[in-house]
Amino acid sequence: MAAKKWMTVAATAALVPALLTACGSNSNNSNEANAGSNTSTNANSGANDSASTEPVEITILQYAPEMTESINKLAADYKKEHPNVTITATIHQDDYPTLLKSRINSGDIPDIFMTGAYNENKTYQDYVYDLKDEPFMKNIVPTALPGVTLDGKVLGFPLVLQSHSFIYNKKLFADAGITELPKTFAELEDAAKKLQAKGVIPFSNGYKEWWVLEQTFTQVLASMGGDYAKTFDELNSGDKKLFDIPEASNVFKLIDLTTKYGNPKPLETDLNSQVALFAEGKAAMMHQGTWVEDSVRKLNPNIDMGFMPGPVGDDASKAGLMVDSNIVWRVNKDSDHLKEVLKFLEWMTTSDAGKSFIPVGTKQISTVASAPFPDAQLSKETQTFLEGGVTYPWVKGYWPDGFEQKAGEILQKYIAGGASADEAEAEMNKTYKTLAEAAE
Amino acid sequence: MFTRNRWGSRVEFGVFVLPAVVCILLSAIVPFVMSMYYSMTKWNGVGKHIKFIGLKNFRELLTSDTNALKALIFTLEYTLLAVVLTNVIAILLAVLMTKAFKLRGLYRVSFFVPYIISLIIIGFVWKFMFTKGFDVLYAQTGWSIFQWSWLGNAHLAFWSILFVGIWQSVGFYMMIYITGLQSVPGDLLEAASIDGCVGLNRFFRITLPLLMPSITVALFLSIANSLKVFDIIYTLTFGGPGGATNSITMDIYNEAFVNNRFGYATAKSLVFVVLILVITVIQVRFTKSKEVEA
Numbered sequence: 001m002a003a004k005k006w007m008t009v010a011a012t013a014a015l016v017p018a019l020l021t022a023c024g025s026n027s028n029n030s031n032e033a034n035a036g037s038n039t040s041t042n043a044n045s046g047a048n049d050s051a052s053t054e055p056v057e058i059t060i061l062q063y064a065p066e067m068t069e070s071i072n073k074l075a076a077d078y079k080k081e082h083p084n085v086t087i088t089a090t091i092h093q094d095d096y097p098t099l100l101k102s103r104i105n106s107g108d109i110p111d112i113f114m115t116g117a118y119n120e121n122k123t124y125q126d127y128v129y130d131l132k133d134e135p136f137m138k139n140i141v142p143t144a145l146p147g148v149t150l151d152g153k154v155l156g157f158p159l160v161l162q163s164h165s166f167i168y169n170k171k172l173f174a175d176a177g178i179t180e181l182p183k184t185f186a187e188l189e190d191a192a193k194k195l196q197a198k199g200v201i202p203f204s205n206g207y208k209e210w211w212v213l214e215q216t217f218t219q220v221l222a223s224m225g226g227d228y229a230k231t232f233d234e235l236n237s238g239d240k241k242l243f244d245i246p247e248a249s250n251v252f253k254l255i256d257l258t259t260k261y262g263n264p265k266p267l268e269t270d271l272n273s274q275v276a277l278f279a280e281g282k283a284a285m286m287h288q289g290t291w292v293e294d295s296v297r298k299l300n301p302n303i304d305m306g307f308m309p310g311p312v313g314d315d316a317s318k319a320g321l322m323v324d325s326n327i328v329w330r331v332n333k334d335s336d337h338l339k340e341v342l343k344f345l346e347w348m349t350t351s352d353a354g355k356s357f358i359p360v361g362t363k364q365i366s367t368v369a370s371a372p373f374p375d376a377q378l379s380k381e382t383q384t385f386l387e388g389g390v391t392y393p394w395v396k397g398y399w400p401d402g403f404e405q406k407a408g409e410i411l412q413k414y415i416a417g418g419a420s421a422d423e424a425e426a427e428m429n430k431t432y433k434t435l436a437e438a439a440e
Numbered sequence: 441m442f443t444r445n446r447w448g449s450r451v452e453f454g455v456f457v458l459p460a461v462v463c464i465l466l467s468a469i470v471p472f473v474m475s476m477y478y479s480m481t482k483w484n485g486v487g488k489h490i491k492f493i494g495l496k497n498f499r500e501l502l503t504s505d506t507n508a509l510k511a512l513i514f515t516l517e518y519t520l521l522a523v524v525l526t527n528v529i530a531i532l533l534a535v536l537m538t539k540a541f542k543l544r545g546l547y548r549v550s551f552f553v554p555y556i557i558s559l560i561i562i563g564f565v566w567k568f569m570f571t572k573g574f575d576v577l578y579a580q581t582g583w584s585i586f587q588w589s590w591l592g593n594a595h596l597a598f599w600s601i602l603f604v605g606i607w608q609s610v611g612f613y614m615m616i617y618i619t620g621l622q623s624v625p626g627d628l629l630e631a632a633s634i635d636g637c638v639g640l641n642r643f644f645r646i647t648l649p650l651l652m653p654s655i656t657v658a659l660f661l662s663i664a665n666s667l668k669v670f671d672i673i674y675t676l677t678f679g680g681p682g683g684a685t686n687s688i689t690m691d692i693y694n695e696a697f698v699n700n701r702f703g704y705a706t707a708k709s710l711v712f713v714v715l716i717l718v719i720t721v722i723q724v725r726f727t728k729s730k731e732v733e734a
Contacts, residue, residue, distance in 0.1 A: 097697050104486050123700055126488040208592070208680065267592030267681040268571050401484070402699030413682025416594050438482075438701050 062114030070361020077353035117147030118397025129333035139349035144325035156328035161365040164289030183316035192261035204283035205266035206274030210408025222392035223312040232398035320390030485702035497707035511691040534617030552611035563675025594684035620654030
């Protein structure tokens with residue numbers, strides 16, 4: 001009798017660990033796209049890389065689902081030359097920062113992980129390997145480097161150069177008789193009137209997305225020029241307020257203009273609807289970036305479009321294009337295969353397959369100087385701007401964490417009529433101050 | 441002999457509850473205690489530097505955070521309307537669905553189905569309805585109600601969210617009330633009828649008091665769920681336009697994962713826990729006192 005009871009106790013005790021494992025191990029197995037792991041047949045493909053033959057797995061955690069296919073190809077290409085290395089990429093779009101933070105906090109840090117540039121340098125600095133002394137970083141174009149540099153350290157591998165401004169439909173502009181691209185607010189309104197007379201909606205506004213407004217705002221803000229780092233240092237230390245920058249207030253004039261001549265219900269229009277209006281030829285302009293090329297082409301393969309130097313006020317010479325690199329691969333400094341990871345990054349900047357990952361695979365502009373150029377109209381226009389036009393960095397990189405979204409939300413409120421321009425300015429000043437203090 | 445037996449049963453009891461206790465400890469109690477510590481720190485959520493700052497976070501929250509106050513007001517307004525409307529509609533539906541008529545089962549199921557669909561999917565479906573669907577309806581009917589910016593106007597967005605929230609959850613509460621109504625003894629209702637108490641009078645004097653246990657449960661669940669509203673807002677408006685539909689949960693999420701202020705967000709969520717606790721305890725006490733035995 002007693003023996004039987006003890007059996008029960010022992011059996012129950014044995015069950016406890018099983019239950020515990022069930023409790024704790026249901027995390028990161030969702031949405032995994034296992035790149036490369038399908039090519040694990042180690043058939044000798046003739047490559048005689050005899051240096052290191054230990055099987056190594058490099059793990060990449062990232063967002064940007066448009067890279068899924070090309071990253072699979074990248075992993076396969078790398079495996080051809082280095083049969084012992086398997087690259088496993090997990091692409092996770094929804095709620096990415098939450099996932100990354102919990103992976104880092106639980107000590108399960110991937111060898112390479114993707115984040116934004118600029119202020120995220122600070123956020124992740126404790127975990128990131130400094131690439132300053134790596135020779136392959138010389139292959140990266142200088143435009144892409146400020147975004148990954150913090151206190152003289154290079155804390156990431158910038159992947160993509162992106163640009164944003166007003167995108168316009170060249171045919172609709174020609175039909176409306178607009179021969180010269182508008183470069184001031186007055187010229188922009190003039191062009192809008194001409195387009196409207198032709199029965200075309202001048203602006204497709206996707207103001208449901210806070211980041212569209214943030215990008216409209218930063219373009220106006222960037223036109224202040226000068227030493228951005230110094231200006232934003234003054235702002236972050238509280239010596240100066242955001243709207244002490246005279247150019248900043250122009251954003252309200254620009255928003256008034258775009259909503260006056262824009263699509264109905266702008267605050268309900270998300271990215272897809274905004275792009276659809278433009279791609280279908282119903283609207284002639286939209287504030288967007290190089291990343292929409294693919295979605296526009298899917299709806300209208302033959303559209304003839306281009307970047308307009310974005311008007312930022314009454315000074316035509318200040319209209320320009322916002323170009324920067326804001327997608328970064330960061331190397332885990334405690335990675336078990338640090339050497340292999342660095343070798344892989346070097347291969348990314350020197351081999352043909354590595355260099356064509358971004359331009360051919362994702363049709364965007366690579367940060368590697370000698371990489372081929374993508375066959376995409378918006379990227380080509382960006383190149384023209386880089387060669388002889390006005391370009392600005394994405395100044396939001398100097399903002400404290402969270403202000404990007406808050407700025408967009410406050411501008412949404414302005415559009416919804418919930419705040420006047422003065423109230424919106426005051427609220428942005430206050431929010432900037434709070435977040436800057438929190439980031440100290 | 442007696443004591444040995446009691447000890448034996450205690451050990452047995454302990455062994456059986458141990459797995460559950462360990463699981464709850466690890467997944468709820470320990471994180472809760474840890475979050476008490478984090479709420480008194482300044483931490484960005486990943487960095488290795490966690491700075492202890494005492495009660496500063498709470499002071500900021502209670503004195504100068506106007507966004508949190510706005511989110512609180514929004515959440516309370518939403519909760520009040522959602523709880524009242526959901527429960528009234530659910531009781532009405534339950535009364536209807538316990539009457540005998542054709543295809544009753546089908547109707548019950550169709551009211552219940554939204555509840556078993558993921559809230560995220562419901563959010564996206566309704567986002568489509570409010571934007572694209574209403575455009576088509578407007579083109580067909582010409583009614584200006586379909587032309588309004590249901591998600592883009594700060595006032596309308598509130599009602600849109602409320603509507604979807606009620607539409608999604610009402611089937612579940614209807615089921616609770618149906619089971620409640622079915623347990624109301626028929627002889628009592630019959631006796632009341634014989635005494636001349638019929639129709640609405642009978643409903644309010646006999647049925648409703650006997651339904652009180654179901655109301656306690658349904659109120660408790662709907663209050664807690666409305667206070668925690670998140671998924672619908674996340675997909676329908678993401679707190680917009682311009683923060684007009686920012687609930688407390690959205691505010692906490694943004695603070696932690698957008699503003700990277702993990703310590704401060706933890707402090708906010710602790711205060712929120714206390715708030716939910718107080719509200720639900722008061723509610724349960726109040727409705728419990730109204731319950732009667734049949």
